[in-house]
Amino acid sequence: MHRLQDLRQSLPHGGDPVRECDILVVGAGPAGSMAAFTAAPHCDVVVLEKRAHIGVPKQCAEGTSEGLFEKLNIPLNPTWISRKIEFARLISPSRITVDLKDERVKQLKFGYVLERKKFDKGLAELAARKGAEFHLRTQYQGLKREDNHVVVKARQFNEDLTFKAKIVIAADGLMSRVAKDLGIDSTTNLRHLESCCQYEMTGIDRESCIELYFGNEIAPKGYAWIFPKEGDVANVGIGILPTRAEYPAKYYLDKFVNWLGLSGEIVEVNAGGVPVSGPLDQTYDDNLLIAGDAAHMANPISGGGIHTAMLSGKYAGDTARKAVETQSLDKKTLSEYETLWKADFGRELDMSLKGRFILEEFTDEDFDATAQWMNEKGVGQLGAVDLVKFALKRHPTFAVKFASFLTS
Amino acid sequence: MMVEKDSCMYCGCCASVCPFNAVIVTDYDVQVTDACTDCKTCVKACPMGAIQ
Ligand SMILES: Cc1cc2nc3c(=O)[nH]c(=O)nc-3n(C[C@H](O)[C@H](O)[C@H](O)COP(=O)(O)OP(=O)(O)OC[C@H]3O[C@@H](n4cnc5c(N)ncnc54)[C@H](O)[C@@H]3O)c2cc1C
Ligand code: SF4
Ligand code: SF4
Secondary structure, three states, rough: OOHHHHHHHHOOOOOEEEEEEEEEEEEOOOOHHHHHHHHHHOOOOEEOOOOOOOOOOOOOOEEEOOOOHHHHHHOOOOEEEEEOOEEEEEEEEOEEEEOOOOOOHHHHOEEEEHHHHEEEEEHHHHHHHHOOOEEEEEEEEEEEEEEOEEEEEEEEEEEEEEEEEEEEEOOOOHHHHHHHHHHOOOOOOHHHEEEEEEEEOOOOOOOOEEEEOOOOOOOOOOOEEEEOOOOOEEEEEEEEEEOOOOOOHHHHHHHEEEEOOOOOOOOEEEEEEOOOOOOOOOOEEOOOOEOHHHHHHOOOOOOHHEEEEEEEHHHHHHHHHHHHOOOOOOHHHHHHHHHHHHHHHHHHHHHHHHHHHHHOOOOOHHHHHHHHHHHOOOHHHHOOOHHHHHHHHHHHHHHHHHHHHHHH | EEOOOOOOOOOOOOHOOOOOOOEOOOOOOOEEOOOOOOOOOOHHOOOOOOOO
């Protein structure tokens, strides 16, 4: 890790050290480290991370898909995987279970429950080996545009640092301060925040399947989950929409743990939030690219954002280094980034947002009826037309929404 | 606004929804600055019920 002293020593006459670089990344989560990993072989990249330990505390249930690492051409280190997942199980409020393990559904490739403390740190190590310079315990504090540069202020331990970068990649997650300071409003509307609490617990013997529990009493306008990890350990968590819930997420989590009669010990407590609004209207500007949760790229239904963080991080790293190489740091050049990520997962996010609004109107009876219907039909056999027919029977008003959702 | 630090997880939900950028969450601390207007948006966002 780099410290202020190193910078001071590099200055002949002392004074305020300014570290000049091509690309400054704020945040060493999956988005930031992927951006750094992608750009560092080609130009001078600095990463600021407020934490003392990358990946700690974890704020995640750690599930991700199997194809992601191949797609990104990232060597998947076996220590990053806590459990390989075979299928998913949906549980309705009256505990009707739907197993998504039909041959056709299997093509979805459920993937892994990761060990994010190892994974996030591992990604950062990959970026470091490509030449990215990491500053930990370094809190980004503010910035201003100057000529064709951005001057960034940060606090490292008890000292103030100044950086001067051609491009800033905002990968600072949910709090998303960097984008705001450059004039892009990345505040999460309370209506679009999934507020989450999670326990990592022992004593949970499960098949290699992720369980998702739905219901308005269980998890108002969200869901509760059990994601099994190595041995008898699992992430047991809950996400709720605070605007539609009476109590904080932790209240519902404690209730859920009691309801299921989970009797193991809590070996870790996690809290966090997911922006489920769908992506920001604009994810670039002069000298700026915004990636991952900072750009609200998590999937609005599942809350999953590891994949979009990594993919957008890669596109941001690619776009930024090309811009540096051609010395064109204007927003027109950087708009290429938005074209890239939209072509990849823009539609996934659009569809999920529409789906989220439909699910938000579900009553507990709707969840039960849907689960029953899925089982009767055979999950793998369901097509779009079946869904519309079912929706029509159940909810004439929503059928219209369903139809527009499926045909969009 | 007051954060009950004994319950706080430094998760950043409050900061993410604050319309006035009035909350600063670091790795180990949370501060509400003078920019706070007492609008109470953050209260509902908190998964721990720690900000009142
Ligand atoms: C409870 C919960 C469960 C989840 N479960 C899943 C799941 O199972 N699967 C999935 O795919 N996704 C899940 N997600 C979402 C996923 O965790 C995020 O989408 C993902 O971490 C986003 O990556 P990121 O790099 O954009 O942001 P982050 O991982 O949040 O990284 C941002 C980094 O920026 C740093 N930072 C922030 N502000 C500053 C600052 N001022 N100065 C310096 N550094 C700063 C932070 O410390 C952090 O390290 C879950 C989220 C939550 C809250
Ligand atoms: S939302 Fe609550 S737990 Fe999270 S940082 Fe703010 S006060 Fe602390
Ligand atoms: S009360 Fe409103 S202004 Fe004050 S910290 Fe909370 S959200 Fe921000």
